[in-house]
Amino acid sequence: MSENQDFDQVIKGHDYDGIEEFDNPLPGWWLVTFLGAIIFAFGYLYYYEMSSGPSQVVLLEESMQVLKSLKKSGPAMDEEKLAALATSDKLALGKTVFTGKCAACHGQNAEGLIGPNLTDKHAIHGTSARMDIFGIVVDGVLDKGMPPWKDALTPDELVNVVNYVHSLKGTFVANGKPVQGNEFQ
Amino acid sequence: MESHTKLIEVKYDDRIVRQFFMAMMVWAGAAFIFGVWAALELADWRVNANLQWFTFGRLRPLHTNSAIFAFAGNAIFAGIYYSTQRLLKTRMASDILSKLHFWGWQLIIVGAAITLPLGFTQSKEYAELEWPLDIAITLVWVIFAVNYFWTLSIRREKHIYVAIWFYISTILTVAMLHIVNSIEIPVAMFKSYPVWGGIQDALVQWWYGHNAVAFFLTTPFLGLMYYFLPKAVGRPVYSYRLSIVHFWALIFLYIWAGPHHLLNTALPEWAQTLGMVFSLMLWAPSWGGMINGLLTLRGAWDTLRTEPIVKFLVTAVTFYGMSTFEGPLLSIKSVSSLGHYTDWIIGHVHGGTLGWNGFLSFGMGYWLVPRLWKTELFSKKLAETHFWFGLFGILLYYIGMWASGITQGLMWRAFDGNGQLLYPDFVETVTRIVPLYWVRATGGTLYLTGYLIMVYNLYKTIKNSKGVANEVVMVPATMEDHSKVKDTGHRWLEGSGPVFSILALIAVAIGSIIEIYPTLNIHKYVPNNVTVAPYTPLEHLGRDIYIREGCYVCHSQMIRHLDFDVARFGSPSLLEESMYDRPFQWGSKRTGPDLARVGKKYPDLWHFKHMINPRDIVAQSIMPNYPWLAEQSVDFNVLRKRLSVMKMLGVPYSDDEVTRAAELAETQAKQIAEGLTSQGAPAGLEKKEIVALIAYLQCLGQKRGEKSVSISN
Numbered sequence: 001m002s003e004n005q006d007f008d009q010v011i012k013g014h015d016y017d018g019i020e021e022f023d024n025p026l027p028g029w030w031l032v033t034f035l036g037a038i039i040f041a042f043g044y045l046y047y048y049e050m051s052s053g054p055s056q057v058v059l060l061e062e063s064m065q066v067l068k069s070l071k072k073s074g075p076a077m078d079e080e081k082l083a084a085l086a087t088s089d090k091l092a093l094g095k096t097v098f099t100g101k102c103a104a105c106h107g108q109n110a111e112g113l114i115g116p117n118l119t120d121k122h123a124i125h126g127t128s129a130r131m132d133i134f135g136i137v138v139d140g141v142l143d144k145g146m147p148p149w150k151d152a153l154t155p156d157e158l159v160n161v162v163n164y165v166h167s168l169k170g171t172f173v174a175n176g177k178p179v180q181g182n183e184f185q
Numbered sequence: 186m187e188s189h190t191k192l193i194e195v196k197y198d199d200r201i202v203r204q205f206f207m208a209m210m211v212w213a214g215a216a217f218i219f220g221v222w223a224a225l226e227l228a229d230w231r232v233n234a235n236l237q238w239f240t241f242g243r244l245r246p247l248h249t250n251s252a253i254f255a256f257a258g259n260a261i262f263a264g265i266y267y268s269t270q271r272l273l274k275t276r277m278a279s280d281i282l283s284k285l286h287f288w289g290w291q292l293i294i295v296g297a298a299i300t301l302p303l304g305f306t307q308s309k310e311y312a313e314l315e316w317p318l319d320i321a322i323t324l325v326w327v328i329f330a331v332n333y334f335w336t337l338s339i340r341r342e343k344h345i346y347v348a349i350w351f352y353i354s355t356i357l358t359v360a361m362l363h364i365v366n367s368i369e370i371p372v373a374m375f376k377s378y379p380v381w382g383g384i385q386d387a388l389v390q391w392w393y394g395h396n397a398v399a400f401f402l403t404t405p406f407l408g409l410m411y412y413f414l415p416k417a418v419g420r421p422v423y424s425y426r427l428s429i430v431h432f433w434a435l436i437f438l439y440i441w442a443g444p445h446h447l448l449n450t451a452l453p454e455w456a457q458t459l460g461m462v463f464s465l466m467l468w469a470p471s472w473g474g475m476i477n478g479l480l481t482l483r484g485a486w487d488t489l490r491t492e493p494i495v496k497f498l499v500t501a502v503t504f505y506g507m508s509t510f511e512g513p514l515l516s517i518k519s520v521s522s523l524g525h526y527t528d529w530i531i532g533h534v535h536g537g538t539l540g541w542n543g544f545l546s547f548g549m550g551y552w553l554v555p556r557l558w559k560t561e562l563f564s565k566k567l568a569e570t571h572f573w574f575g576l577f578g579i580l581l582y583y584i585g586m587w588a589s590g591i592t593q594g595l596m597w598r599a600f601d602g603n604g605q606l607l608y609p610d611f612v613e614t615v616t617r618i619v620p621l622y623w624v625r626a627t628g629g630t631l632y633l634t635g636y637l638i639m640v641y642n643l644y645k646t647i648k649n650s651k652g653v654a655n656e657v658v659m660v661p662a663t664m665e666d667h668s669k670v671k672d673t674g675h676r677w678l679e680g681s682g683p684v685f686s687i688l689a690l691i692a693v694a695i696g697s698i699i700e701i702y703p704t705l706n707i708h709k710y711v712p713n714n715v716t717v718a719p720y721t722p723l724e725h726l727g728r729d730i731y732i733r734e735g736c737y738v739c740h741s742q743m744i745r746h747l748d749f750d751v752a753r754f755g756s757p758s759l760l761e762e763s764m765y766d767r768p769f770q771w772g773s774k775r776t777g778p779d780l781a782r783v784g785k786k787y788p789d790l791w792h793f794k795h796m797i798n799p800r801d802i803v804a805q806s807i808m809p810n811y812p813w814l815a816e817q818s819v820d821f822n823v824l825r826k827r828l829s830v831m832k833m834l835g836v837p838y839s840d841d842e843v844t845r846a847a848e849l850a851e852t853q854a855k856q857i858a859e860g861l862t863s864q865g866a867p868a869g870l871e872k873k874e875i876v877a878l879i880a881y882l883q884c885l886g887q888k889r890g891e892k893s894v895s896i897s898n
Contacts, residue, residue, distance in 0.1 A: 010421055016346040017271040019412070020421035026430060027476060034434070034469035041462035049455050056454060056746040060757065063748040070604030101610070104802040105791065114790045114864070145788030151752065152609040154601070 077159070082130040086163040094164030097157050101149070102165075110168050112177025115146060118165055119173045124181035128169040134162045190661040195341075197270045199655045201283045203557050205263035208291055209546065210640065212255030215298070217636055219248035221629040226809070227776065228622035230800075233809040238302035240809045242735025246313045247301045252538060253311060253401060255294045260546035261405040262290070262329075265352055267553060268412040269333070272349055273340035274660040282332035289325035293318055304733035305375035308768050309390045311397050312366050316377040319367040326363065330356050337682045343664050344672075344679040347428040351408030353682075354436045354689045358400040361693065365701075366393035370834070372827050376729075378767045380834060384452055384760045385704050386769040392443035392701060398534075399439040402542050406505075407435075407474045413549050414478055414498050418488055423480035429675050431473025436689060438467045441696035445516035446773065448525065449745035451760040453710060456700060457518070463696070464516030471509030478502040493568035497548030500576065504540025508533065522747050523598070526775040528618065528625075529590025532583050539579045539632055547571070547639060554643055558653055563645035567638055574635030581628030589621035598749040606752050611778040616805045711761040716890045719765050719836045720881070722824045722850040723857075727881025729827070730819075730874050732768070734811065741772035742781040742885065755782040755886065762889050765836045777808055782886030789857060790864045792879045814875040815867075821847035821854075853880060 007024060014021040047053040054062075075081070099108065105115040116124060125141070126132030137158060140148030149158060226232045226241045233240045266283070270276055277283050296318050300306075306313040314322070333356055337345070345353075366389055369377040381389045415422055422428065444452060444460025479502055482488075488495045511533050515524050524530060555562050562568065596614040599607035608614050678685050720728060731737075742763070744754045751757055758781050763769055787795075791802060796814055799806035824846035832838040842849065851871075857880055858871035870876050 011425055014344075014425065016342065016344075017268075017274075017412075017416075019346065019415045021425040021428070022421050022423055023426065024424040024480075026424065026427050030427075030469060030472065030476060033472075034466075037466045037468055041466050045458055045462050049458050056449060056457075060746045060748065060751065064751065067600065067604040067748055067752065070600075070602065072603055105788075114788050114794070142785065145785075145791065147786065151605055154603070154605065 077131065077134060079129060079131050082134065082159065082163060082166075085159050086167070090160050091164050091167055093157075094160030094162070097153065097161040098164055101152070102161070105145075107177075109173045110165070111173045111175050116180045117177040119168045119171045120176060120179050121170050121185075122179040122181045122183050127184040128166065130162060130166050133165050134158070137162055137165075191663075192659045193662045194657055195274065195276055195660050196655045196657050198266070198277050198280060198283060199557055199653070201277070201280075201287060202263050202267045202553070203653065204287050205259050205266060206550065206553060206557070208287070209256060209259035209263055210550070210643070212251055212259060212294060213546075213636060214640070216248060216252035216256045217629070217633040219244060219251055221626060221633055223248050224622065224626040224629050227807060228619065228626050230807045230809055235810050235812060237304070237734075237811075237813050240734070240811075242738050242809070243302055243304060243306075245738045246306060246310075246735060247298065249311060250297050250301065250313065251294070253397070254297070257402055257406075257538070257542050257546070258290065260542070260549070261355075261401075261409065262286070263553070264409040264413070264546075264549055265333075265405065267557075268348055268409070269336065269352065272342065272346045272412065273336060274342045274658075275336060275340050277332060278335035278339055279332055282328050282335075286325060286329045286332060289321065289328065293321050293325065296321070300375060303375075304735075306732065306735065307369065307377065307379065308732040308735065308737055308770065309366065309379070309386075310394050310773060312363075312390070312393060315375040316367070316369055316371045317375070319363070319369070322363060323360075323367075326356075326360055330360060334682070334686070340682075341660050341662075341664050344676065345682065345685065346411070347422070347425075347432065348408040348411040350428075350432050350679075350685070350689070351404045351411070353686050354432075354693070355400050355405045355408070357686060357690045358396065358404075358436070358440070358693045361690075361697070362393045362396050362400065365697075366390060370830050372830050373823065378827075378830055378834070380767075382707075382765055382767045382834065383763040383769055384707055384710075385701075386767065387447055387450075387452060387763075387771055388444065388456065388704050389701060390769070391446040392440070392697065395443040395446060396440055398537070399442075402537065403439075403471075403505075404436065406542055406545050409545060409549060410474070410478050410498070410502060413545075413552055414502070415481055417492070417494050417498055417548070417552055418482055418485040420481050420483070420485050423477050423483070427473050427477050431470045431477070433692065434470035435467070435474070437692040437696070438463050438470060440693045441700060442467055442516065444700070445521070447771070448516070448518050448521040449747055449750075450743050450771065451758050451763070453704070453760075456704070459700060461516050461518055464513045468510065468513040471512075472506060475502050475506035475509070478505075493565055493572050494548050494551045496569075496572050497544045497551065500572075501541050501544035501548060504536055504544065504579070508537040508541060511536070522745070523594040524590060525745075526741055526773070527590035527594045528586040528621070529594065530774070532586025532590060535586065536579070536583050539575070539582065543632075544575065547575070547636075550639070550643070554646055558647050558650035560646060560650040563642050563649065567642040571635040571638045571642070574631050574638065578628045578630070578632030578635060581631065582625055583628075585621045585624035585628060589618040589625075592621075593618050597753070598747075600749070600752075606749065609753070611753070612803050612805050615776070615807060619807065707760065707764065711764065714891050715761055716892055717761050717764055718888045718890065719831070719838055720884065720888075721853055722821075722828060722842070722846040723853040723877050723880045724884045725827065725831070725881075726819055726821070726824060726850060727877035727879070728770075730814070730878045731770070731881055736780075737770050737772045738774060739776035739808070741775050741779045743771040744779055744781050750779070754779045759889065762886070765831070767831070767834065780882070780885055784883045784885040784887040788864070789861055789879050789883065790866060792882055793861055793866050793875060796875055796878065811875075814878060815870065815873050817874050818872045819854075819874050819877055821850045824850055850877075 009023050010020045011023045105113055106118055107113040110118040125136050138148065138150045140146045223241060223244045266277065297314055300315060301313060305315045307315060369379045371377045379386055441463035442460055444456045445464045448457050448461065482499065489499055514520055515533060551562060551568050593614050596608045601607050672680055744750050744758045746757045795802045796811045798810050799808040825843060828838055828843045828846045832843055854876045855871045857876050861870055862868045
């Protein structure tokens with residue numbers, strides 16, 4: 001570069017408090033980047049805003065469809081199938097889920113806090129049947145502050161925590177919240 | 186030739202430069218300490234110490250304001266006053282205006298330091314200060330502008346140098362941004378509502394916020410670079426042509442890029458796309474500045490090894506190059522979907538502020554102080570040590586936040602084979618990055634240590650000074666024109682301050698008008714079968730508490746059009762849902778989960794317990810405790826005025842609701858308090874702030890409805 005006669009020529013008359021300026025050309029690669037970005041920008045703008053480019057609403061719908069298609073509904077449950085899955089190691093797993101996700105509202109020992117006591121013989125919804133518990137836990141009671149868990153727990157976790165809650169029924173832990181709902185057998 | 190010109194003596198005003206420089210050093214300390222403190226609050230929530238004045242929500246704005254306006258602000262004023270007088274060969278036009286500028290600015294900073302901890306905030310990022318301070322900023326800025334353009338008109342150097350171009354565009358654009366973003370209606374001494382609502386407010390705020398970065402942290406610093414870098418290395422500027430092209434491209438393109446802060450949101454898509462593509466086009470013009478800076482060093486690279494000043498300046502320019510590459514990258518919609526709301530953005534801005542603004546200011550400082558105090562730098566070695574502390578500090582910070590942001594971003598979007606979120610528990614994604622918060626705090630502490638070394642070094646330097654005096658120079662009595670030929674093209678423009686300034690203003694006005702104007706009438710974007718109920722008086726009051734506590738610095742209220750946002754938080758936020766929100770609360774960071782649809786998700790008692798101590802509910806939470814909310818009482822009587830202003834701005838309240846606002850709020854508060862007490866919360870909550878806040882939280886996402894429209898309409 002130093003052989004180039006036109007390079008590093010100080011511009012006459014450009015002297016500002018001792019600062020001078022060269023008259024060097026714009027670097028080629030820089031110019032290419034700049035023009036490239038401009039061309040891309042207008043192409044993008046044209047495709048998405050003036051032509052057939054999909055909108056964010058359409059893109060979102062598509063990806064939600066994909067997610068839905070992935071959803072394998074767990075095997076249909078009934079009382080016996082649930083009971084068969086209530087082994088002691090699975091109950092232990094259910095307890096971990098309970099401490100992590102449910103204890104904030106139902107208390108560490110399910111004695112009741114914001115949500116009802118789960119260890120007495122009363123229920124606001126249904127009975128102590130596993131399928132009744134399963135239904136509440138899956139769909140929640142949105143208006144009353146019990147969240148639905150079908151998307152936040154895996155099918156295995158759901159089964160385990162339901163069986164764990166079932167195993168607590170009638171154990172009457174200490175400091176239990178007063179009973180709510182109807183008595184069941 | 187020269188000998189024909191009559192010379193006169195000019196005494197530059199260096200006192201004002203010393204004052205601004207000292208102020209910069211003092212506020213830098215404050216800004217860095219607030220920064221480290223805030224960093225520690227995220228690493229360990231106990232550092233909040235249950236002190237309402239310094240919880241994270243109030244401390245972070247204090248940190249950003251002191252870093253940007255107090256530290257960087259005083260740095261640019263020091264540099265501008267020093268270089269402008271020399272580049273224009275004249276003393277500043279009015280010493281009185283210079284003094285008013287200096288003291289006015291410091292008073293505003295003191296005002297900010299008092300009001301922000303007290304919770305007086307508009308909650309608009311980098312524009313949090315309430316209306317009395319907004320007016321003060323406008324006045325002081327006008328004083329600065331008058332002084333500056335007056336000085337320009339009495340210059341003795343005909344052509345204005347590239348540094349001055351950048352200063353001019355700074356002064357004009359900051360005035361425009363500040364005024365437009367601060368159009369607000371006061372309802373009390375330190376409380377106001379913006380006239381902009383919902384997406385308008387979002388767009389205007391990020392047009393402002395992004396361009397505060399552009400015209401407060403970029404253009405003035407480029408001006409400083411163009412003066413101090415060639416001075417420090419004694420080499421000519423690499424390319425005058427590049428200066429011209431990158432200057433005009435930069436200021437014209439920058440102003441459009443604001444919406445890149447709002448990608449994938451409810452903002453109309455054309456505006457998002459403009460924000461993205463203009464950011465991409467901005468990359469090369471930004472790098473033009475970096476190239477011109479770095480290539481100016483050709484032939485003087487050895488000074489990089491020997492001179493700490495050059496180290497600081499060159500590293501600053503390098504960080505400028507990194508940030509201005511990363512910025513366009515993050516503006517690509519898909520990259521934004523990963524990086525937005527995460528610590529990646531925090532890392533990005535600190536690369537810019539600590540690296541570019543901080544190091545440039547330090548380099549300038551080491552160069553200026555010996556000249557301003559007529560002495561030698563006490564220790565080059567200590568300056569060198571400062572440099573390494575600072576650099577390692579930045580690297581730890583930057584790398585820590587990259588790792589944190591990208592980790593959390595990937596966890597948020599991870600699905601399992603069943604189409605379910607892999608980490609449905611938000612707090613799980615927080616726990617994972619807390620160790621990186623310690624890394625960040627360590628980086629910040631190193632940077633702070635470097636600064637303390639500088640303070641010591643400069644203190645010793647100044648102590649050695651044998652007295653200061655304003656520099657006296659001999660300059661031509663009349664305007665000097667070096668060139669012998671008639672000016673054409675850009676050279677002509679450089680000879681005409683007014684024309685140059687007007688063109689610069691037009692350049693920034695075009696993008697502003699094209700983006701903001703169409704959203705002024707947002708109703709056209711709202712389907713006409715949609716209804717949005719306004720907040721009840723109590724909810725409105727709760728919202729004002731939410732704003733006061735700065736919950737928006739940790740919580741967004743904007744579910745983006747992205748599958749993983751929707752899977753986690755519910756259907757995407759629509760623009761009409763925040764239509765009446767003044768100010769908007771979309772937020773920019775998710776340290777905690779999005780709250781746009783949190784209403785009715787939990788019982789009132791859950792919120793009560795959670796606000797008093799989040800860890801009672803979520804053991805690993807890093808959210809601060811808010812015990813004072815259950816102790817402090819609200820004043821329902823302020824509501825009438827507040828609602829009447831809302832009504833005036835177009836929120837559909839009936840006259841009756843406005844007149845009876847206090848009564849309505851009281852009734853609703855009583856209901857909620859009774860419910861809480863019956864579930865086990867203490868009695869006597871009906872007048873407490875927490876009840877209003879819970880009312881607000883419970884209504885989030887509940888306000889939109891649809892009515893069937895009759896065909897005949």
